[in-house]
Amino acid sequence: MLEGVYLCLPCVLTNKNLPQMVAAPKNPTLAAFEGIATYVASLQALAYLPISSSTWKARCHAALNGEANQELRRKIPLDTRRLYGAFFTGTKLSRLLLSHSKSVSAESFFYDPTCGMGDLLLAAASLLPLQETPSATLRAWGRQLAGADLHQEFIDGTKARLALLAAERHGVEGISATGHVDHFPLIQVGDGLIPNKNSRRATHLLLNPPFGAVSAPEGCTWASGKVTAAAIFTAATVKELAPNCEVLAILPDVLRSGTFSENWRKAISDIAEVHLVKPYGIFDASADVDVFLLRLTRRGATSKSRQWPATKRMPMRTLGDAFNVCIGRVVPYRDQKVGIEHPYIHPRCVPPWSVMSEFTETRKHQGKAFQPPFVVIRRTSRPEHPYRAVATVITGNLPVAVENHLIVCQPKDGALSSCKRLMQELKSDAVNVFLNDRIRCRHLTVGAVGDIPVSQAN
Numbered sequence: 001m002l003e004g005v006y007l008c009l010p011c012v013l014t015n016k017n018l019p020q021m022v023a024a025p026k027n028p029t030l031a032a033f034e035g036i037a038t039y040v041a042s043l044q045a046l047a048y049l050p051i052s053s054s055t056w057k058a059r060c061h062a063a064l065n066g067e068a069n070q071e072l073r074r075k076i077p078l079d080t081r082r083l084y085g086a087f088f089t090g091t092k093l094s095r096l097l098l099s100h101s102k103s104v105s106a107e108s109f110f111y112d113p114t115c116g117m118g119d120l121l122l123a124a125a126s127l128l129p130l131q132e133t134p135s136a137t138l139r140a141w142g143r144q145l146a147g148a149d150l151h152q153e154f155i156d157g158t159k160a161r162l163a164l165l166a167a168e169r170h171g172v173e174g175i176s177a178t179g180h181v182d183h184f185p186l187i188q189v190g191d192g193l194i195p196n197k198n199s200r201r202a203t204h205l206l207l208n209p210p211f212g213a214v215s216a217p218e219g220c221t222w223a224s225g226k227v228t229a230a231a232i233f234t235a236a237t238v239k240e241l242a243p244n245c246e247v248l249a250i251l252p253d254v255l256r257s258g259t260f261s262e263n264w265r266k267a268i269s270d271i272a273e274v275h276l277v278k279p280y281g282i283f284d285a286s287a288d289v290d291v292f293l294l295r296l297t298r299r300g301a302t303s304k305s306r307q308w309p310a311t312k313r314m315p316m317r318t319l320g321d322a323f324n325v326c327i328g329r330v331v332p333y334r335d336q337k338v339g340i341e342h343p344y345i346h347p348r349c350v351p352p353w354s355v356m357s358e359f360t361e362t363r364k365h366q367g368k369a370f371q372p373p374f375v376v377i378r379r380t381s382r383p384e385h386p387y388r389a390v391a392t393v394i395t396g397n398l399p400v401a402v403e404n405h406l407i408v409c410q411p412k413d414g415a416l417s418s419c420k421r422l423m424q425e426l427k428s429d430a431v432n433v434f435l436n437d438r439i440r441c442r443h444l445t446v447g448a449v450g451d452i453p454v455s456q457a458n
């Protein structure tokens with residue numbers, strides 16, 4: 001945790017006079033992170049105003065390992081962090097991501113277009129060589145590390161933390177600096193979605209963008225309506241890179257495993273060679289979202305496009321071979337209660353792991369109702385729960401209206417026995433293991449359910 005005295009910013013640390021490398025954001029709602037400015041000033045003081053102190057090493061270590069994230073959580077409301085997607089990557093995950101690089105060298109040029117407080121840039125800098133003196137190291141790193149973020153506090157924090165890393169690696173307690181020195185002129189406030197010189201120069205693009213839902217931009221060829229901002233950032237930034245630039249990204253798992261993200265995966269593999277697609281699990285304790293690691297290289301204009309690597313399919317029968325799989329058709333808040341009165345089911349009224357033949361609710365519904373027998377699986381499914389695909393068999397004579405938080409599996413042979421066998425199989429460890437690998441996010445998809453391996457009997 002933070003200790004010591006907060007000092008005023010020395011003029012050496014301001015970067016008002018520096019050239020803008022990226023366009024300024026159109027909507028400067030930039031006071032959002034003011035609450036962390038005092039902490040950032042303390043980082044700058046720690047880095048640039050060396051004071052002999054027995055606690056310097058410990059404070060520097062904390063500043064480089066998780067303290068910035070803790071301070072952000074402590075000082076900035078969750079709503080604000082969500083609005084801007086401000087969730088910083090921990091040291092372990094940042095280093096793991098960089099360890100997948102196949103091409104880092106002493107000359108590499110790293111660019112993080114949404115750099116936050118610089119965690120990915122720190123992992124990159126820890127792979128760059130030291131020069132003879134701390135100042136010479138900073139000058140070299142300053143030519144090789146570029147970044148953008150909407151928020152000045154984060155940019156200042158990134159620069160201070162990089163200086164701290166240089167000091168720590170040189171074994172000195174702070175960097176002596178006089179006059180107007182900005183060691184990192186290529187790390188600037190700006191909109192990472194706007195192409196700039198750094199994207200074209202980069203040998204390595206580092207990416208952990210915001211994950212929030214935004215509208216797909218006009219003219220987007222791979223999505224319409226709402227989409228995760230991470231998909232947009234990846235597509236927009238990869239497009240601008242020079243051929244062979246290596247991309248190392250942390251992205252929401254839904255982009256790896258979601259059926260709806262298929263067009264995005266195709267768009268990415270059209271412009272880049274996909275080398276690594278690796279599920280990671282939950283991002284961290286504060287951001288409860290599953291992520292995966294992605295390594296790409298930007299294709300040249302003439303290189304042939306290849307497919308996104310197929311998700312491993314077992315050489316056996318799948319649920320989709322034996323059942324027609326789809327989402328329930330009732331959207332309660334949207335659909336009018338008109339048409340035929342049907343028995344009605346939703347996740348709260350179907351008893352898990354049972355055969356349901358009597359219905360407590362009915363509902364008028366104009367759209368498709370499903371003729372039993374069939375199996376329903378709850379779409380909400382957490383990797384840490386004992387069962388990923390919680391099922392119920394539905395029987396009876398009348399077509400049933402099914403809410404859209406349930407996935408319907410209708411046996412192609414029309415047999416109740418097939419439904420009961422499937423329900424039993426869905427309770428197995430094998431299905432949990434399969435789904436945990438296939439889809440880490442909280443909502444099962446039709447594609448993932450259809451790919452579940454089932455026994456030949458089904």
Ligand SMILES: C[S@@+](CC[C@H](N)C(=O)[O-])C[C@H]1O[C@@H](n2cnc3c(N)ncnc32)[C@H](O)[C@@H]1O
Nearest residue numbers: 086087088089114115116119149150191192208
């Ligand atoms: C998930 S955080 C990751 C930060 C850093 N890359 C890391 O891994 O720790 C995303 C960052 O993107 C920034 N951001 C959001 N929209 C942006 C935009 N249009 N241009 C640049 N940065 C943006 C947020 O302020 C936030 O710091």
